Amino acid sequence: MDLNHKQLRFVALTFVGCMTLLPVAAQTAAPEGIPIDHQLTIQKCGGCHQRDSSGMMRRLSYIRTSPEVWEQAIKRMVRLNGVSMTPVEAREILKYLTTNNGLAPEEVKPIFWEAEHRMSRDQSDKIPNDALQHTCNFCHNIGRVLSQRRTRDDYQKLTAMHVGMFPGAENVFRPRRPTGREQEPPARTFAVGSGNPAAEVLAGPTAARADAKYPVDIAIDYLAKAQPLMTPEWVAWKSAMKAPKLAGKWLLTGYQVGKGRIFGTLTVDPGPSPEDFITKLEIEYASTGQTFTRTGKGLVYTGFNWRGRSTMPKTDVDPTHNPAEWREALFVSRDGNSMDGRWFWGEYQEFGIDAHLVRIGTQPLLAGASVFSLMSPSTTEMKLYGANFPATLKPADFDFGSGVTVKRIVKTTPGVVTVEVETAAKLPTGIRDVALAHSVAEKALAIYDKPAYIKVMPDANMARLGGITTGKQFAQFEVIAYAAGADGKPQTADDVPLGPVKANWGMDEFPSTPGDDDVKFVGNVDQDGMFTPAVEGPNPERKQQSNNYPTNNWGDIWVSATYDAGGTKLKARSYLVVTIPTYVRYDQPEVGQ
Ligand code: HEC
Ligand code: HEC
Incomplete structure (x- = not known):
């Protein structure tokens, strides 16, 4: 991404050239496409993305994707191709394209975690095909790749754009030229012990593929087949789609x-x-x-x-x-x-x-409880949250299942009722619902006799140094207590989570290099399980690595927790990598404006 403005402009112009020369035959051969009939889009984009008599616009008619990817494309058109528009116009075009060339709910559901900006520790369970892992996923979050629906021809153009603009893509798409078209050796990522991720190559480099294909060819074959422009889901949703009445x-x-x-x-x-x-x-x-x-x-x-x-x-x-x-x-x-x-x-x-x-309608609704678990036996005061609670609520209106009784209603407001609950002795360990008339708060709380062990969650985490030129990436941990389930044995499938508990937090070295001392430099964890990383450096106090590479404050450590379960000390830990800031980010916050 070191191209300057002039070079980028040159690349872009070369692409317009290609677009004018190439697609004529391709477009008559491929009737598949989505007509664009929005005046502002035609006016702003049609100068380069020509529209034909059937309403097909080059590129635009052959792509369906998420609001974020459309926004990214529009921003790139402004940045590199000199497209000019007001934010209001950009929003209108984005809205149109996402309605006319969007994704169906079924297509979005598996990748919604990307829109939610969830920290993904490991995407290997989400990568449907090895070809994508060895190409697109080298640079992108897999969600970005799975949110594409295009024609084969457009996938080809997308990869051509990559090679033109980000020449590094060539090494990924067609590696080890000119010696041959070798298959990527299969690799596997796995977690050692308590969540220390590692990778292993399962076999050495293999011979050239018999079909003489490069990784990018295999990726395009896969994408064209698995994520085509038109799908039954989209056809169905486009006819059902309407503005939801959310007021x-x-x-x-x-x-x-x-x-x-x-x-x-x-x-x-x-x-x-x-x-x-x-x-x-x-x-x-x-x-x-x-x-x-x-x-x-x-x-x-x-x-x-x-x-x-x-x-x-x-x-x-x-x-x-x-x-x-x-x-x-x-x-x-x-x-x-x-x-x-x-x-x-x-x-x-x-x-x-x-x-x-x-x-919220007119009926009482129960959302959940302030406590996660009830010890058997015990008496507990808790808040139950919901809506439309009548002022006349009685203890008998609540159903916690057998052995758990509401003794007293302490206080009622329309949204919160405070109750005192008595839990009988020797109740089976398990998770229960709480009901108020026909409203059920599912899995609202657990019943247990004693905690058997704790887990630090997440079991592996990442933080980024910062504070000088960029913000820090914090890492929040929590401790979840568990009871052994019906089999009485801890660490088995029937164990029951009892919710978060307050613990004492600390940090230990994760020995990964000779004389490892990361724990002194990476940052601090507080007594709420919040890890605050140190600044990104430079830190002259920090030793250099054996290869003379400055380490500054990064490193990897254990974050450990101790919980006092009525005299028994339970311990657990999580692996934390504290790494350098990300200086280049792909994010489209405009879609929420
Ligand atoms: C000045 C010429 C120009 C204008 C105007 C223009 N584009 Fe582009 N567009 C290009 C070029 C060149 C490419 C091919 C290279 C690339 O992908 O950047 C392209 C490619 C694209 C792509 C494909 C990117 C991908 O994800 O593969 C999309 C989508 C796109 N344009 C959207 C738009 C929209 C929306 C507008 C109007 C707001 C617009 N363009 C206006 C020149 C233009
Ligand atoms: C070498 C790294 C690299 C690889 C490999 C790569 N990409 Fe990209 N991709 C980028 C960069 C950099 C951008 C530009 C981001 C921007 O415009 O801000 C980009 C942009 C995109 C975009 C947005 C297009 C737009 O209009 O802005 C899509 C979609 C995309 N890539 C999909 C893919 C797919 C699918 C693959 C696999 C076939 C792939 N990428 C492989 C680096 C890569």
Whole structure:
């Protein structure tokens, strides 16, 4: 990516040249395509992407993809090809393309984690084909690749664009030239012991492929077949698609690593267009009773794909909590009565709330409980969160299953009822639902006798140094306690999670180099399990590696936790890599504006 502006302009112009010369035959041979009939798109893009008499525009008619990828293309057209438009026009074109050339819900579901900006530790379970791992996935998150639906011809153009603009792609697409067309040796990634990832090549380099294909040819073959431009899912969704009627009140059940359960109400009001909404969120952290209110807006693409943002005058310097701005990706269900996704923030979007929202009607709704588990026997006061609770609630209105009884209603408001619950002795360990009339909070809490062990979650994590030229990537850990299930043996399939518990946190060296001393430099973990990395350097105090390469503050360590379970000390740890900042990022925050 070291091309200067002039060179990029040259490459772009060369491409326009190619586009004018090449596709004539290809286009008459390929009737498949999606007509573009939006005046502004035709006006802004048609100068280069010619539109024919059947409404087909070069490139645009042969691609379906997510709002983020469309946005990325539009931004690139502005940056490299001198396309000029106002933000309002860009938004209108983006909206049109994502409606006319978008993805169906079934196509988005498996890759929604990318829109949610989830930290992906390992994507190997999400890569459907080895050919993609050895090509596209070398540079891209696999979600970006799986969000493409194109004609074979357009996949070819996409790879040609890569080779033209990012010459490094050639080494990936057609490696080891000119000696031969060798197959990539199969490799496997795996976790050693407690989550230390490693890779292993299963066989040495193999001979040239009999079919003389390069990795890029195999990737295009795969993509053209598995992710074609037209699919039955898209044809069906395009006829069913409509602007969802989201206005109203929604009940939130959320979870934030390190903070626990979150409940609240999202009020959605109509915005300036049928796809635009204005939001107000009132939430409460169940573990602390801390509350806050935020306002925001959202926009629904392709009838189900919510992107939004919510803001708050900055009052809180704690990076884990109530940031000045967060972004939102929610997947609206087909019936329009539930939404699931993530609200995220942080330099690397590493903080987030998993959000599940259901529409509030007129009936009482139960969302969940402030506690994760009840010891058998015990008496516990807890809050139950929901909506439309009548002032007349009685203990008998709640059903916790046999052996768990509501003794007393302490306090009732329309959204929270505080109850005192008695748990009988010798109840079987397991997870229970809690019901209020016909509303059931599924898997609301666990019943247990004693915790058997703890786990630090996630079991491997990554942080990035920062603070001088770029922000830090923090790493939030939490400790989950487990009870041995019915078999009485820990670490078996029937174990029951008891929810997060408060632990003592520390850091230990992960010995990976001679005289390893990373633990002194990488940063610190606090008593809430939040790891704050050190600055990116330079740090003259830090020794050089044996190859004289400056190490600065990066390294790998164990983050360890000790939990006092009534006199027994339970310990666990997680592997943490503290690495350098990412200086180049691909992100399209504009889609939520
Ligand atoms: C000044 C000429 C020019 C204009 C105007 C232009 N483009 Fe392009 N576009 C190109 C060129 C050249 C390429 C091929 C090289 C590339 O992919 O960047 C291209 C490629 C593309 C691609 C394919 C990228 C991919 O993902 O494979 C998309 C999508 C696209 N343009 C969208 C648009 C949209 C939307 C507009 C209008 C807002 C637009 N273009 C306006 C020159 C232009
Ligand atoms: C050598 C690294 C590399 C490889 C390999 C690679 N890409 Fe890319 N890709 C890039 C870069 C860099 C960009 C440009 C990002 C930008 O425009 O900001 C890009 C852009 C894209 C885009 C966005 C196009 C646009 O209009 O901006 C898509 C889609 C894409 N790649 C898909 C793929 C697919 C599919 C493959 C595998 C066949 C692949 N890439 C392989 C580096 C790579």
